[in-house]
Amino acid sequence: MSVTSDVTNSVTSPEVHPIHLDDYIPLIGAPEVDELRAVAAQLSGRTVQMVNSTPTGGGVAEILNRLIPLMQELGLHPRWDVLTGGRDFFEVTKAFHNALHGDPYQPRKEHFDLFLATTEQNCRRLHFDCDFTVIHDPQPLPLIEARVKHEGHWIWRCHIDLSHPNPEVWSFLRPFVYRYDASLFSSPSFARQLSIPQYLFYPCIDPLSDKNIEIDAESQRSVLEHFGIDPARPIILQVSRFDRLKDPVGVVHAYQIVKRYTDCQLVLAGGSAIDDPEGEVVFEEVQRAANGDPDIHALNLPPWSAFEINALQRASTVIVQKSLREGFGLTVTEGLWKKKPVVASAVGGIPAQIIHKHTGLLAHSIEGTAYQIRFLLSNPALAQKLGEQGHEHVRENFLITSNVKRYLTIFLNSQCHS
Amino acid sequence: MKQAENPFRFVTVSNLTRIGNQTAITLEEFRDGLEKCSDASIFHHTFQSLGTHHFLTEGFSNDFAQWVLSALNCPILAERLAAQDIRGYLALNDLRTDLLRVTDEYCFSHPEALNRVAFEPFYYCESVEVTVPHTREAWTLEEFRNWLEHLSNESFHYHFLYSRLRLGLRTNDFSQWFENELALPALARRTNQIDVYTSTVEGARGQLAKYIDRELAA
Numbered sequence: 001m002s003v004t005s006d007v008t009n010s011v012t013s014p015e016v017h018p019i020h021l022d023d024y025i026p027l028i029g030a031p032e033v034d035e036l037r038a039v040a041a042q043l044s045g046r047t048v049q050m051v052n053s054t055p056t057g058g059g060v061a062e063i064l065n066r067l068i069p070l071m072q073e074l075g076l077h078p079r080w081d082v083l084t085g086g087r088d089f090f091e092v093t094k095a096f097h098n099a100l101h102g103d104p105y106q107p108r109k110e111h112f113d114l115f116l117a118t119t120e121q122n123c124r125r126l127h128f129d130c131d132f133t134v135i136h137d138p139q140p141l142p143l144i145e146a147r148v149k150h151e152g153h154w155i156w157r158c159h160i161d162l163s164h165p166n167p168e169v170w171s172f173l174r175p176f177v178y179r180y181d182a183s184l185f186s187s188p189s190f191a192r193q194l195s196i197p198q199y200l201f202y203p204c205i206d207p208l209s210d211k212n213i214e215i216d217a218e219s220q221r222s223v224l225e226h227f228g229i230d231p232a233r234p235i236i237l238q239v240s241r242f243d244r245l246k247d248p249v250g251v252v253h254a255y256q257i258v259k260r261y262t263d264c265q266l267v268l269a270g271g272s273a274i275d276d277p278e279g280e281v282v283f284e285e286v287q288r289a290a291n292g293d294p295d296i297h298a299l300n301l302p303p304w305s306a307f308e309i310n311a312l313q314r315a316s317t318v319i320v321q322k323s324l325r326e327g328f329g330l331t332v333t334e335g336l337w338k339k340k341p342v343v344a345s346a347v348g349g350i351p352a353q354i355i356h357k358h359t360g361l362l363a364h365s366i367e368g369t370a371y372q373i374r375f376l377l378s379n380p381a382l383a384q385k386l387g388e389q390g391h392e393h394v395r396e397n398f399l400i401t402s403n404v405k406r407y408l409t410i411f412l413n414s415q416c417h418s
Numbered sequence: 419m420k421q422a423e424n425p426f427r428f429v430t431v432s433n434l435t436r437i438g439n440q441t442a443i444t445l446e447e448f449r450d451g452l453e454k455c456s457d458a459s460i461f462h463h464t465f466q467s468l469g470t471h472h473f474l475t476e477g478f479s480n481d482f483a484q485w486v487l488s489a490l491n492c493p494i495l496a497e498r499l500a501a502q503d504i505r506g507y508l509a510l511n512d513l514r515t516d517l518l519r520v521t522d523e524y525c526f527s528h529p530e531a532l533n534r535v536a537f538e539p540f541y542y543c544e545s546v547e548v549t550v551p552h553t554r555e556a557w558t559l560e561e562f563r564n565w566l567e568h569l570s571n572e573s574f575h576y577h578f579l580y581s582r583l584r585l586g587l588r589t590n591d592f593s594q595w596f597e598n599e600l601a602l603p604a605l606a607r608r609t610n611q612i613d614v615y616t617s618t619v620e621g622a623r624g625q626l627a628k629y630i631d632r633e634l635a636a
C-alpha cells in the first residue's frame with residue numbers, strides 16, 4: 001500500500017479570483033440566476049448570521065465559504081461566526097456527533113457541563129442581533145439561550161442523521177431544539193417528531209470551487225503521477241475523512257473482491273477536520289486492512305487539497321461512498337457533478353442523490369458494493385448514462401445556487417408567518 | 419401583432435418541502451397514508467416530483483410509484499401508479515381517489531403483499547410554495563417568446579404544470595393566455611399537448627418555442 005500524508009507544490013492550482021453570481025450562468029443558465037435576484041430583492045438589507053463549529057474541513061464550512069459572499073452580492077447582510085472551544089470540548093462534541101448517529105456512548109455529567117460552559121462562553125463572545133440566525137449542527141445548538149425574547153428568526157440546520165440518536169444525548173439537546181422557529185434536515189429520514197416545523201434542506205456543492213471546477217486531462221494526469229497512481233488502469237475512489245462511519249476498511253474489502261475479477265486500483269483520499277481527533281486511528285486500521293497491496297493508495301490529505309481531490313474524482317472510473325451512516329454525503333454530490341458513476345450505501349441523504357438505476361447504484365453490504373462496482377466496470381455505456389443523469393440531478397437540486405434560493409425561500413416563508 | 423388586453427404576468431416560484439410526521443413501511447401503511455395525507459402532500463409527491471425529476475425521461479413518474487418499485491418491489495402496482503397522468507386532474511382529491519383505487523385493487527388481488535416490509539420507509543412530505551411576482555410581463559406573442567427564454571425550470575413548471583390545479587381547467591397558464599388574450603386556439607391546443615413525461619423541461623420549453631416561432635412566422 002502506498003501512503004501519502006501531504007501534497008507538495010508540484011501541482012498548479014487554478015488561479016484564485018472572486019466569484020460572482022454571473023459566473024454560474026454557463027452552468028445553470030441565466031434564468032435561474034435572474035430569478036435568484038428576483039427572490040433576493042424581497043429580502044434586500046436583511047441581516048443573516050450563520051454559526052457553525054469549524055472554519056475549515058467538512059462540508060458545512062465549504063458551503064458557508066461560498067454562501068456568505070453570494071448572499072452579500074444578492075443584497076443581504078450575512079456574517080459567519082465560528083464556535084470556539086478547547087480540544088476537550090471538540091472531543092465531547094465529536095462523541096455527541098457519533099452518539100446522535102447511533103453509536104454507543106455513555107455520556108457523563110462533566111461532558112454536559114463542559115458542553116454548556118463552552119456554549120456560555122460563546123454566547124458572551126458572539127453577538128446575536130440579526131433578522132435570521134441559522135445555527136448549524138448540534139455543537140452550537142444551545143446558543144439559542146442568547147436569543148433576546150422572540151426577536152429575529154432562529155433556524156436550526158441539522159446536517160446529521162438523527163434517525164437513531166443516543167437517547168441521553170438527544171434528551172439533553174431536544175429542549176434547545178424546541179426553542180427554534182424551524183429546523184432543516186438533509187433528508188426526511190433524519191427528522192424527529194418535533195413540535196417545530198421541519199423542512200427538507202439539501203446541502204450543496206459549489207461547481208466553481210477548486211474541488212469541482214472543470215480541470216483538463218493533463219492536470220488530472222499530473223495529480224495521478226504525483227500520487228503514483230496508474231492512469232491506464234481503472235481507479236475506484238472513495239473520498240472521505242478517515243472515520244469509521246465512512247467505513248474505509250469496508251471499501252478495502254469490497255475492492256479486494258473486485259480485484260479478483262479486474263485489475264484495478266483503490267484510492268482512499270481523505271483527511272481530518274480539526275473537530276475529528278479519531279482520524280489517525282482509523283487511518284492505521286486502513287493500512288492494516290490493505291496488507292501491503294501496492295494498488296491501494298491511502299492519501300491522508302491536508303484540508304487545502306481541494307484541487308487534488310477534484311483531479312482524483314475526475315480521473316477515477318467509479319466513485320464509491322460506502323458510509324455506514326451519513327449526513328448527506330457531499331462527496332457523492334461531487335462525483336455525480338463530475339458525471340461519474342457512483343456506487344453508494346443507501347444511508348442518510350444518499351438515496352436522495354442516488355435514485356437507484358437512474359442516477360447511480362445503491363448497495364447495502366461489502367459484497368453488494370463489490371458487485372455494483374464490477375457491474376459498472378463491465379458496462380461503461382450504462383456507467384456513462386448514470387453519470388450524465390446524476391449530473392443533471394445535481395444541477396437541478398444540489399448546487400450552491402439552489403441552496404441560496406432555498407435559504408431565501410425559508411427566510412421569506414418565515415417572514416410571512418411572523 | 420395582436421396586443422393582449424391583459425398581459426401574461428410571469429411569476430417566480432420557489433418550493434420548500436415540509437417534512438410531515440407520517441411514514442409508511444408496509445403497503446398497508448402506504449395505502450393508509452395515501453388516504454389520510456394532506457392535499458399538499460399529494461401535490462408534492464406527484465406534480466412537484468415530476469417537475470424536479472424532469473431530466474429522467476424514462477421510468478420515472480411520481481414518488482409513490484418509485485417507492486413501490488424500488489423499496490417495496492411491487493412492479494405491477496408501481497406501473498399502475500406511474501401511469502396516472504397528472505395532466506388529467508383538476509383537483510388533488512380526484513388524483514388521490516385514483517391512486518387509492520389502484521392501490522386498493524392491487525391489495526385486493528395480492529393480499530399477501532399488504533404486510534410486506536419495504537426496504538426503506540416512505541416519508542409523506544408537503545410542498546410549501548412561495549411565489550414572488552416578477553416585473554416581467556408580455557403583451558404580445560413576440561414579447562412572450564422573448565421572456566420564455568428567461569423563465570427558470572421551477573417557474574416554467576408553475577405556469578405549465580401546476581397551473582391546472584390553480585385554474586381548475588385541463589389547460590395551463592400559457593395556453594389559457596394564448597387562447598383568451600391572443601385568440602390563438604390552435605397554439606393553445608398544441609402547447610397543452612406537450613408531453614412533460616417524455617421531455618425534459620428544456621425539451622418542453624424548446625417545443626413551445628418552436629410552436630411560437632411557427633406562429634410568428636405565419
